[in-house]
Structures are given as C-alpha cells and as structure tokens.
Amino acid sequence: MIEGEFLRVHPSTVLIALVEQIRRMLGVIIILVISTFTAREGDPNEILFGALGFIAVIFAAVQYFSFGYRVVGDHLETRSGILGRHVRIVPLARIQNVNITRTWVHRILGLVELQIETASGAGAEVKIGALQEPDAHRLKEQLTGISAPSEVFAAPVQAVHYRASVRDLIFAGMTENRAFVIVASAFGLIAFTPGGDDAIIDALVDWVKGHGYDAMPWWVYALGLLAFFLLGWILSIIFTLVQFWGFELSEHDGKLRRQYGLINTFENVVPRGRIQIVRSTQSFVQSWFGYSKLHAETAGSFVLNEQGGKTLLAPLVLGKDQADLKQLALSGRDIRHLDWHAIPRRAFWVHWRWSALVGLAIGAGVGYRWEWLWGAGVAAVWLLLSAWGQAMAVRRSAFAVNDELVAGRKGWLLHQVEYLPLARIQAVNIDSSPFQRRLRLATVTLTSAAVSPSGRTVVIQDVEEQDAEELADRVFRLSQEQARDEKSEV
Amino acid sequence: MLEMPQQSPGAAPWTKLDEKVKRVWRWGAFIGPLFFLVPGLGIAFAIERKRDLPVPLTFLVVGAYVLIAIISFVLVDKKFDAWRYRITEEDIATRSGIFWRNKRYVGRHRVQHVDVTAGPIQRALGLAEIKVYVAGGEAASIPGLTEHEAERIRQTLLRQDKVPPVAPAPPLPPQGL
Numbered sequence: 098m099i100e101g102e103f104l105r106v107h108p109s110t111v112l113i114a115l116v117e118q119i120r121r122m123l124g125v126i127i128i129l130v131i132s133t134f135t136a137r138e139g140d141p142n143e144i145l146f147g148a149l150g151f152i153a154v155i156f157a158a159v160q161y162f163s164f165g166y167r168v169v170g171d172h173l174e175t176r177s178g179i180l181g182r183h184v185r186i187v188p189l190a191r192i193q194n195v196n197i198t199r200t201w202v203h204r205i206l207g208l209v210e211l212q213i214e215t216a217s218g219a220g221a222e223v224k225i226g227a228l229q230e231p232d233a234h235r236l237k238e239q240l241t242g243i244s245a246p247s248e249v250f251a252a253p254v255q256a257v258h259y260r261a262s263v264r265d266l267i268f269a270g271m272t273e274n275r276a277f278v279i280v281a282s283a284f285g286l287i288a289f290t291p292g293g294d295d296a297i298i299d300a301l302v303d304w305v306k307g308h309g310y311d312a313m314p315w316w317v318y319a320l321g322l323l324a325f326f327l328l329g330w331i332l333s334i335i336f337t338l339v340q341f342w343g344f345e346l347s348e349h350d351g352k353l354r355r356q357y358g359l360i361n362t363f364e365n366v367v368p369r370g371r372i373q374i375v376r377s378t379q380s381f382v383q384s385w386f387g388y389s390k391l392h393a394e395t396a397g398s399f400v401l402n403e404q405g406g407k408t409l410l411a412p413l414v415l416g417k418d419q420a421d422l423k424q425l426a427l428s429g430r431d432i433r434h435l436d437w438h439a440i441p442r443r444a445f446w447v448h449w450r451w452s453a454l455v456g457l458a459i460g461a462g463v464g465y466r467w468e469w470l471w472g473a474g475v476a477a478v479w480l481l482l483s484a485w486g487q488a489m490a491v492r493r494s495a496f497a498v499n500d501e502l503v504a505g506r507k508g509w510l511l512h513q514v515e516y517l518p519l520a521r522i523q524a525v526n527i528d529s530s531p532f533q534r535r536l537r538l539a540t541v542t543l544t545s546a547a548v549s550p551s552g553r554t555v556v557i558q559d560v561e562e563q564d565a566e567e568l569a570d571r572v573f574r575l576s577q578e579q580a581r582d583e584k585s586e587v
Numbered sequence: 588m589l590e591m592p593q594q595s596p597g598a599a600p601w602t603k604l605d606e607k608v609k610r611v612w613r614w615g616a617f618i619g620p621l622f623f624l625v626p627g628l629g630i631a632f633a634i635e636r637k638r639d640l641p642v643p644l645t646f647l648v649v650g651a652y653v654l655i656a657i658i659s660f661v662l663v664d665k666k667f668d669a670w671r672y673r674i675t676e677e678d679i680a681t682r683s684g685i686f687w688r689n690k691r692y693v694g695r696h697r698v699q700h701v702d703v704t705a706g707p708i709q710r711a712l713g714l715a716e717i718k719v720y721v722a723g724g725e726a727a728s729i730p731g732l733t734e735h736e737a738e739r740i741r742q743t744l745l746r747q748d749k750v751p752p753v754a755p756a757p758p759l760p761p762q763g764l
Contacts, residue, residue, distance in 0.1 A: 526691050
C-alpha cells in the first residue's frame with residue numbers, strides 16, 4: 098500500500114450502497130407500490146418513484162467517489178463528503194477490533210467489508226466499503242499488526258466451544274415466537290396504506306363475499322387466525338435458521354470469536370475483557386426442555402447486526418453445557434458453587450398490588466359499560482392469574498455473591514439468570530419505595546459499563562433491607578479492590 | 588427527622604447541601620410542573636371547545652398544577668434534610684429522597700469525567716451541580732453546592748493520585764460569593 102495517497106474502495110461499492118439504500122427504504126417502497134395499485138388517476142406516484150431512485154443512485158455514487166482511506170504512519174485516515182469535507186483520523190493503537198462481514202451482495206461479487214471498532218463504544222467507527230478479499234486482509238494486517246489467515250472464514254481456531262446444530266436453530270425459532278412482530282407489521286402496513294382507509298380489508302371482504310360467503314361462520318375466522326399464526330411460526334423458524342446458520346463460538350488467541358449467517362455472514366471477535374454481564378434467558382417453553390439462550394453485554398460493540406452491545410453467545414444451548422459457556426465468557430470465574438439466597442416471600446405484595454389495582458379498574462370498566470357480573474368475573478380472573486404469576490416470579494427470584502461475581506435470577510414466563518463480575522461494577526445503588534420500606538425491603542442496582550442502556554445493570558429486587566445494605570457494601574468493597582488489581586484491563 | 592443508617596465505622600461524615608439550594612428547589616416547585624400545565628391546558632381548551640362537559644376541565648388542570656406545586660414546595664425542607672453526600676479517598680456516595688429513597692456509591696477510580704453545571708436560578712444564587720460520569724454513563728450528581736465547593740470537588744475527583752480526604756474540609760473562603 099502506498100502511503101500518502103487516498104485509496105478508493107472497489108467500484109462495486111456503488112451497487113452495494115444502492116442495495117443498502119433500497120433495503121433501508123423498503124417500507125417506503127412497499128407503500129409506494131401498494132399505493133400505485135390503489136391510486137386514482139393523476140397521483141404522482143411514478144414521479145415519486147423516479148425521484149427516489151435517482152436520489153439513491155446519486156447518493157451511492159457520491160459515497161463512492163468521495164470516500165478514500167489511507168494508513169499514514171500509525172494512523173488510519175478516511176475522507177468523505179464532497180460539499181463538507183470530513184476527515185477522520187484513528188490511531189492504530191486505539192483500534193480494538195477489525196471485523197470482516199459480507200452481505201449477500203458482497204458474496205455474489207466476491208467482496209468483503211471491513212468494520213473497524215475503537216473503544217468508544219457505539220458501534221463501528223469506520224466502515225470501509227467493499228474491498229477485494231486480499232486487500233481487506235492486507236489492510237487488516239496493517240491495522241492490527243496481526244498476520245491474517247489466507248482465507249477469511251477459516252481462521253485457525255484453537256477450540257470450538259459451541260456450534261449450533263440445525264435442530265438447535267429450528268427449536269430456537271419454534272420457541273422464540275416472532276409471530277407478534279409479523280402480526281404487528283401486517284397491521285402497520287394496513288394502517289399506513291394510502292388511498293382509502295381500509296382498502297385492503299374492503300378488498301378482502303369483497304373477495305370473500307364474491308365467493309359466496311355472505312355470512313362467514315366463526316370457524317372460518319378461527320381457521321384464518323390459526324393459519325396466520327402458523328405462517329408466523331414457520332417464518333420465525335426460517336428467520337432464525339437464516340440469521341444464525343452455522344453459528345459457531347470459538348476461542349481464538351484468548352478472545353471469543355463468533356461467526357454465523359446464511360445469506361449475510363458475520364464474523365466478529367470479542368475480547369473477553371470487554372464482556373460486562375453474561376445473561377441467559379429462557380422462555381417457559383424452553384425451560385420445559387432445559388434449553389436457554391446466552392447473551393453477553395459488552396462495553397463497546399456492534400450496533401449493526403445486534404442491538405448495542407448485546408452479543409449473542411449461543412442461540413440455544415442445553416442446560417448442562419451452559420455452565421461451561423458462561424464460565425468461558427466470564428474468563429473462568431466460578432459460577433458452579435453459588436450460594437443462592439431467595440428473596441422474602443412478602444415481596445409478592447410490592448408488585449401484586451399494582452396488577453390488582455389494574456385488574457379492579459378493568460373490572461369496574463367492564464361492569465360499568467356492560468354487566469356488573471361480567472366485570473366481577475374479569476376482575477377475579479385477572480387477580481387470580483396475576484397473583485399466581487407474581488407468586489411464581491417471587492419464588493424464582495434469588496441472588497448470589499461470591500468473591501468474583503454477583504448473580505441474579507428472576508422471571509416467570511421469561512426466566513433470566515445474569516452474572517456480573519465484581520471487577521466490572523461501576524456504581525452501586527440502593528433504592529426503596531415507601532411501600533417497600535413498610536415491608537422492610539429494598540432494591541439493589543449494580544451498574545456496569547455495558548453500552549446497552551437497558552442491559553447494563555443487574556437489578557436485585559426486593560431483598561431484606563439489611564441484606565441490601567450488606568450486599569451493596571460487600572459488593573462495592575470487593576469491586577473496588579478487584580478493579581484496582583486489573584485496572585489496566587478497562 | 589430521618590433516621591440515619593449506620594455506615595461503616597470510621598467513615599467520613601455525610602455532608603449536607605448548601606442551604607441556598609432550598610430556594611432553587613422552591614422556584615423549581617412552580618417551574619417544573621409548568622411542563623405539564625402548558626400542554627395540559629392546551630388539550631383541555633381543545634376538548635372544551637368541542638363538547639360541553641359538566642366539569643370545567645381547565646380549572647381541574649390548573650387546580651392539579653397548583654396542588655402539585657404546593658406539595659413540592661412544602662416538601663422542599665424535608666428533601667433538603669434527606670440529601671447527604673460524602674466524598675472519601677475511596678468513593679463518592681450520595682443519599683436522597685423522602686418517599687423513594689436512593690443511595691448511590693461510585694468508586695473514585697471509576698470516574699471518567701466530571702461536569703459542573705448550573706441553571707439560571709442556581710447561577711443567580713452562586714450555586715452549581717456536580718455530575719459524575721463512569722464508563723456506563725452518569726453515575727451520581729450532587730446539586731446545591733457553592734460554585735467554589737463544586738470546583739474544588741471536581742478538581743479533587745479528577746486528580747489521579749491519592750489526595751487527602753475531602754470530608755474534613757480545609758477552611759473555606761467566606762460564603763456568599
């Protein structure tokens with residue numbers, strides 16, 4: 098590579114950027130297509146279409162022609178923009194990670210994309226569009242100082258710790274129902290269809306009527322609904338298969354390496370020092386079969402494929418293998434000998450009283466609007482169900498501390514176990530609401546440095562007030578000591 | 588008065604905020620709920636124009652505003668009594684809240700950066716607020732410090748090497764700058 102001259106990426110970048118644009122505008126395009134069919138004479142749909150396409154092409158071309166990159170000394174420089182010149186300089190020493198990914202377009206063209214992460218957190222700092230594989234390797238080598246393997250997706254692997262079988266993935270898709278997403282998007286699509294409020298529904302009704310079903314019997318609706326859910330179920334399985342095809346978690350130079358994907362392949366290396374929280378979740382169906390899903394919350398990671406810092410470690414893993422993987426992700430910290438403390442049973446009242454209030458309000462509403470007997474029935478069912486759920490949730494809730502980590506367990510329909518190494522704790526909170534104080538309970542919140550705002554804390558709810566103080570004190574003291582010992586790591 | 592939970596023996600004493608912060612909070616009691624009052628009034632007007640209601644909705648909204656403002660005004664003293672902070676060699680700790688109580692502990696060496704901010708009312712009274720950030724985001728904030736004290740705490744927190752504990756404070760310059 099010649100120093101001092103900005104290098105262009107592969108010309109096919111224009112095409113890839115175009116596909117990306119289309120993918121991003123898919124919602125708009127679908128609406129436009131539908132509205133072209135439902136539009137009246139003279140609606141400017143074709144013009145809109147043309148304008149959008151034109152803009153997309155221009156953008157992609159500008160992106161290609163304005164983007165340049167070079168390595169100068171110990172810096173990576175990129176330049177972009179035509180009107181506003183944007184130059185970005187990344188010191189090579191700050192580069193944490195270089196990922197190689199390819200979407201299906203890349204695969205067809207035999208190209209790859211380089212994503213360069215620094216420690217700052219929010220995703221890839223620099224993306225270098227489309228490169229030919231050898232170029233990408235040379236650049237990666239230059240950036241990281243580590244010699245690259247000859248083949249992208251066949252890096253020398255020290256030990257494979259987890260490999261998702263097709264059966265695992267099908268089961269994951271089956272038990273992790275995304276039907277709700279499909280239903281929601283279908284409704285969203287109908288709601289956003291221009292050219293008449295319920296054009297699609299009207300058309301459907303007309304079609305049904307035209308076929309001689311003036312008054313459809315109830316089972317037609319039931320069958321339709323069933324078919325819809327079945328479709329969602331099958332789609333969910335297919336999505337899971339395509340997304341996580343060949344999922345493999347391995348250890349590579351002491352780092353965790355993941356690779357997966359059927360159409361868009363993704364390869365990524367997670368330094369274990371950046372893992373903050375390890376979390377396993379299982380839906381109640383999965384819990385019958387003893388399966389669960391494993392995630393790690395990391396400080397600074399990809400927002401591209403995975404929502405901010407939520408790093409999937411295993412889509413589905415059987416109970417007995419879980420402990421090994423968790424321990425692997427926690428750099429060998431011991432999770433097998435944990436002394437779990439259940440939370441007091443009276444914690445039930447803290448949460449149930451809210452759902453009880455909601456149930457009574459709904460019952461009152463139903464009673465006022467229709468029939469008081471119905472209202473009472475609804476309220477009673479609600480109260481019983483929520484009481485049962487809350488009781489189960491309280492029974493499952495527990496926490497454990499040893500010299501290395503804190504663990505928490507909770508959930509009724511969705512079981513969750515989380516582990517936070519003490520050395521990763523940034524801050525400790527103790528909170529108590531008036532009602533909790535009357536029951537002498539408190540909530541301890543332990544905050545880590547993970548990027549995901551919703552995932553960075555381990556919350557231990559409704560423990561004895563005294564336990565909360567002791568837990569917070571002990572955890573905080575130990576975390577201070579341990580963090581000092583490995584200060585260089587974060 | 589509030590009971591003070593026993594902290595580990597030998598720990599530095601908890602410090603109260605500057606008395607002047609009460610004035611900031613008293614103003615805030617009326618200014619804060621304005622964010623609900625203004626849109627609330629707008630919606631109430633819109634509904635009243637559309638249909639006849641047995642109760643004047645706008646009065647209800649104003650009444651709710653006045654009630655909330657008075658309650659938070661009255662509670663300012665209690666809030667002040669509940670607020671404590673403590674900065675030692677090891678950690679930053681705050682405790683606050685009358686009904687919903689909260690205690691925070693942040694390790695000193697976890698601190699990434701420290702902000703000193705002041706709103707217009709705080710500035711008029713010579714007060715400032717300190718915000719402490721760790722790698723995960725904002726971890727603690729201490730309102731109602733004199734500008735001088737806030738600056739001193741900021742400097743202390745940002746010093747890397749071990750410094751003498753802050754709590755037994757060296758003599759301060761006269762108050763009310």
